[in-house]
Amino acid sequence: MSRAAKKSRRRPGAKEAAKQIRLVVAALILRETETGREVLVCQRRPEQAMALKWEFPGGKIEAGESPEAALRRELNEELGIEAVIGPRITRLRHNYRNGGAVDLQFFTVHEFKGALENRIFNDMQWTLLPRLPEFDFLAADLSLIQDLASGKLL
Numbered sequence: 203m204s205r206a207a208k209k210s211r212r213r214p215g216a217k218e219a220a221k222q223i224r225l226v227v228a229a230l231i232l233r234e235t236e237t238g239r240e241v242l243v244c245q246r247r248p249e250q251a252m253a254l255k256w257e258f259p260g261g262k263i264e265a266g267e268s269p270e271a272a273l274r275r276e277l278n279e280e281l282g283i284e285a286v287i288g289p290r291i292t293r294l295r296h297n298y299r300n301g302g303a304v305d306l307q308f309f310t311v312h313e314f315k316g317a318l319e320n321r322i323f324n325d326m327q328w329t330l331l332p333r334l335p336e337f338d339f340l341a342a343d344l345s346l347i348q349d350l351a352s353g354k355l356l
Protein backbone atom coordinates (compact mmCIF):
# COMPACT_ATOMS: atom_id res chain seq x y z
CA MET A 203 0.00 0.00 0.00
CA SER A 204 1.30 3.46 -0.85
CA ARG A 205 2.19 5.83 1.92
CA ALA A 206 -0.65 8.15 0.88
CA ALA A 207 -3.19 5.30 1.06
CA LYS A 208 -1.93 4.28 4.52
CA LYS A 209 -2.23 7.86 5.68
CA SER A 210 -5.84 8.14 4.49
CA ARG A 211 -6.77 4.93 6.40
CA ARG A 212 -5.26 6.18 9.63
CA ARG A 213 -7.68 6.71 12.53
CA PRO A 214 -8.08 10.37 13.52
CA GLY A 215 -5.49 11.40 16.09
CA ALA A 216 -5.94 13.77 18.99
CA LYS A 217 -5.31 16.78 16.80
CA GLU A 218 -8.01 15.90 14.27
CA ALA A 219 -10.44 14.81 17.01
CA ALA A 220 -10.06 18.17 18.71
CA LYS A 221 -11.11 19.82 15.47
CA GLN A 222 -14.31 17.83 15.09
CA ILE A 223 -17.41 19.90 15.46
CA ARG A 224 -19.28 19.35 18.71
CA LEU A 225 -23.04 19.42 18.20
CA VAL A 226 -24.49 21.19 21.20
CA VAL A 227 -27.99 22.14 22.33
CA ALA A 228 -28.82 24.73 24.97
CA ALA A 229 -31.96 26.15 26.55
CA LEU A 230 -33.28 29.62 27.10
CA ILE A 231 -35.47 28.83 30.10
CA LEU A 232 -37.82 31.80 30.42
CA ARG A 233 -40.15 33.11 33.09
CA GLU A 234 -42.34 36.19 33.32
CA THR A 235 -41.94 38.42 36.37
CA GLU A 236 -43.43 41.79 37.39
CA THR A 237 -40.29 43.54 36.13
CA GLY A 238 -40.11 41.68 32.82
CA ARG A 239 -39.03 38.46 31.19
CA GLU A 240 -36.14 36.59 32.81
CA VAL A 241 -33.85 33.84 31.54
CA LEU A 242 -31.84 31.30 33.52
CA VAL A 243 -28.04 31.60 33.19
CA CYS A 244 -25.46 29.18 34.57
CA GLN A 245 -21.80 29.52 35.51
CA ARG A 246 -19.14 26.90 34.71
CA ARG A 247 -17.12 25.50 37.58
CA PRO A 248 -13.53 26.64 38.36
CA GLU A 249 -11.99 23.29 37.34
CA GLN A 250 -13.71 23.17 33.93
CA ALA A 251 -12.30 24.48 30.66
CA MET A 252 -13.37 28.10 30.16
CA ALA A 253 -13.68 28.30 33.92
CA LEU A 254 -16.32 30.53 35.51
CA LYS A 255 -17.74 31.64 32.17
CA TRP A 256 -21.52 31.84 31.93
CA GLU A 257 -23.58 29.73 29.54
CA PHE A 258 -27.08 28.43 28.99
CA PRO A 259 -27.82 24.95 30.36
CA GLY A 260 -27.44 22.14 27.85
CA GLY A 261 -24.70 19.99 26.34
CA LYS A 262 -23.63 17.69 23.55
CA ILE A 263 -26.04 15.71 21.41
CA GLU A 264 -25.32 11.98 21.69
CA ALA A 265 -25.35 9.58 18.73
CA GLY A 266 -28.89 8.83 17.58
CA GLU A 267 -30.51 11.55 19.69
CA SER A 268 -32.70 14.32 18.31
CA PRO A 269 -31.70 17.82 19.46
CA GLU A 270 -34.89 18.06 21.54
CA ALA A 271 -34.31 14.69 23.22
CA ALA A 272 -30.71 15.66 23.97
CA LEU A 273 -31.84 18.91 25.55
CA ARG A 274 -34.52 17.20 27.66
CA ARG A 275 -31.88 14.75 28.90
CA GLU A 276 -29.32 17.47 29.67
CA LEU A 277 -31.84 19.64 31.53
CA ASN A 278 -32.88 16.65 33.59
CA GLU A 279 -29.26 15.78 34.44
CA GLU A 280 -28.14 19.34 35.15
CA LEU A 281 -31.24 20.88 36.74
CA GLY A 282 -33.48 17.98 37.72
CA ILE A 283 -36.44 19.17 35.62
CA GLU A 284 -38.71 17.63 32.98
CA ALA A 285 -38.74 20.37 30.37
CA VAL A 286 -41.14 21.01 27.51
CA ILE A 287 -38.81 22.03 24.66
CA GLY A 288 -40.19 24.96 22.65
CA PRO A 289 -39.12 26.29 19.25
CA ARG A 290 -35.52 26.60 18.16
CA ILE A 291 -34.68 30.29 18.04
CA THR A 292 -31.22 30.25 16.54
CA ARG A 293 -28.35 28.07 15.40
CA LEU A 294 -24.75 29.22 15.18
CA ARG A 295 -21.21 27.98 14.70
CA HIS A 296 -18.13 29.11 16.51
CA ASN A 297 -14.46 28.19 16.22
CA TYR A 298 -12.76 28.37 19.59
CA ARG A 299 -9.11 29.45 19.67
CA ASN A 300 -7.93 26.02 20.83
CA GLY A 301 -9.11 24.60 17.47
CA GLY A 302 -12.40 23.19 18.78
CA ALA A 303 -15.59 24.10 16.91
CA VAL A 304 -19.15 24.07 18.19
CA ASP A 305 -22.46 23.98 16.37
CA LEU A 306 -24.95 25.42 18.84
CA GLN A 307 -28.74 25.20 18.68
CA PHE A 308 -30.77 27.22 21.17
CA PHE A 309 -34.35 26.32 22.10
CA THR A 310 -36.80 28.18 24.32
CA VAL A 311 -38.33 26.49 27.35
CA HIS A 312 -41.44 28.07 28.90
CA GLU A 313 -42.65 25.09 30.88
CA PHE A 314 -41.14 22.40 33.03
CA LYS A 315 -42.08 20.00 35.79
CA GLY A 316 -40.10 19.71 39.01
CA ALA A 317 -38.13 22.14 41.14
CA LEU A 318 -35.01 23.69 39.61
CA GLU A 319 -31.98 22.30 41.34
CA ASN A 320 -28.38 23.33 40.69
CA ARG A 321 -26.68 19.95 40.24
CA ILE A 322 -23.46 20.85 38.43
CA PHE A 323 -22.90 24.59 38.07
CA ASN A 324 -20.81 26.96 40.15
CA ASP A 325 -23.75 29.36 40.23
CA MET A 326 -27.11 29.82 38.53
CA GLN A 327 -29.23 32.97 38.31
CA TRP A 328 -32.39 34.37 36.75
CA THR A 329 -31.72 37.60 34.91
CA LEU A 330 -33.72 40.14 32.94
CA LEU A 331 -32.84 39.94 29.23
CA PRO A 332 -31.35 43.50 28.98
CA ARG A 333 -28.93 42.59 31.81
CA LEU A 334 -27.43 39.58 30.01
CA PRO A 335 -24.32 41.51 28.83
CA GLU A 336 -23.31 41.95 32.50
CA PHE A 337 -22.42 38.23 32.63
CA ASP A 338 -19.10 37.00 31.25
CA PHE A 339 -20.52 34.56 28.67
CA LEU A 340 -18.71 31.99 26.51
CA ALA A 341 -17.43 33.58 23.30
CA ALA A 342 -19.73 31.49 21.10
CA ASP A 343 -22.77 32.98 22.83
CA LEU A 344 -21.89 36.67 22.53
CA SER A 345 -23.87 37.51 19.38
CA LEU A 346 -26.92 35.79 20.84
CA ILE A 347 -26.48 37.71 24.10
CA GLN A 348 -26.49 41.00 22.19
CA ASP A 349 -29.60 40.02 20.22
CA LEU A 350 -31.47 38.92 23.35
CA ALA A 351 -30.47 42.01 25.31
CA SER A 352 -31.56 44.38 22.55
CA GLY A 353 -34.89 42.63 22.06
CA LYS A 354 -34.06 41.40 18.52
CA LEU A 355 -34.84 37.79 19.39
CA LEU A 356 -37.82 36.71 21.54
Ligand SMILES: Nc1nc2c([nH]c(=O)n2[C@@H]2O[C@H](COP(=O)(O)OP(=O)(O)OP(=O)(O)O)[C@@H](O)[C@H]2O)c(=O)[nH]1
Nearest residue numbers: 224226227228251257258259260261262304340342343
Ligand atom coordinates in the same frame (compact mmCIF):
# COMPACT_ATOMS: atom_id res chain seq x y z
N1 LIG B 1 -24.31 24.13 27.50
C1 LIG B 1 -23.74 25.07 26.75
N2 LIG B 1 -22.58 24.78 26.09
C2 LIG B 1 -22.05 25.78 25.36
C3 LIG B 1 -22.68 27.07 25.27
N3 LIG B 1 -21.91 27.85 24.46
C4 LIG B 1 -20.83 27.09 24.07
O1 LIG B 1 -19.90 27.44 23.35
N4 LIG B 1 -20.92 25.82 24.62
C5 LIG B 1 -19.92 24.77 24.46
O2 LIG B 1 -20.54 23.56 24.11
C6 LIG B 1 -19.94 22.45 24.77
C7 LIG B 1 -20.97 21.75 25.62
O3 LIG B 1 -20.43 20.59 26.07
P1 LIG B 1 -20.87 19.89 27.44
O4 LIG B 1 -21.67 20.82 28.29
O5 LIG B 1 -21.45 18.59 27.12
O6 LIG B 1 -19.50 19.57 28.15
P2 LIG B 1 -18.36 20.46 28.76
O7 LIG B 1 -18.84 21.84 29.03
O8 LIG B 1 -17.79 19.69 29.91
O9 LIG B 1 -17.32 20.54 27.56
P3 LIG B 1 -16.31 19.44 26.98
O10 LIG B 1 -16.84 18.08 27.31
O11 LIG B 1 -16.32 19.74 25.50
O12 LIG B 1 -15.00 19.75 27.62
C8 LIG B 1 -18.80 22.99 25.60
O13 LIG B 1 -17.61 22.88 24.89
C9 LIG B 1 -19.20 24.46 25.77
O14 LIG B 1 -18.08 25.26 25.92
C10 LIG B 1 -23.87 27.32 25.98
O15 LIG B 1 -24.46 28.41 26.00
N5 LIG B 1 -24.36 26.28 26.71
